[in-house]
Amino acid sequence: MIGEIVKLLDTLKEKYDLKNDAEISRRLEVKAPVISKIRHGKSGVSAEFILRIHETLGMPVADIRALL
Numbered sequence: 001m002i003g004e005i006v007k008l009l010d011t012l013k014e015k016y017d018l019k020n021d022a023e024i025s026r027r028l029e030v031k032a033p034v035i036s037k038i039r040h041g042k043s044g045v046s047a048e049f050i051l052r053i054h055e056t057l058g059m060p061v062a063d064i065r066a067l068l
Helices: 002-015 021-028 032-039 047-057 061-067
Strands: none
Touching: 002 021, 002 032, 002 061, 021 032, 021 047, 047 061
């Protein structure tokens, strides 16, 4: 599970030219600790987080789910 989450966050960085997790948090308008907890497996990826990625970055939900 952690591997898939890391893959999702790394894909977001690569696809949307985001430099690091701090930039992911700014773009998605979530606090940096949220991204850190997700990356380290201390928090799961919620439906709300998937929807935020979709609405903010325009990534299709099916693509997000496929990475998980």
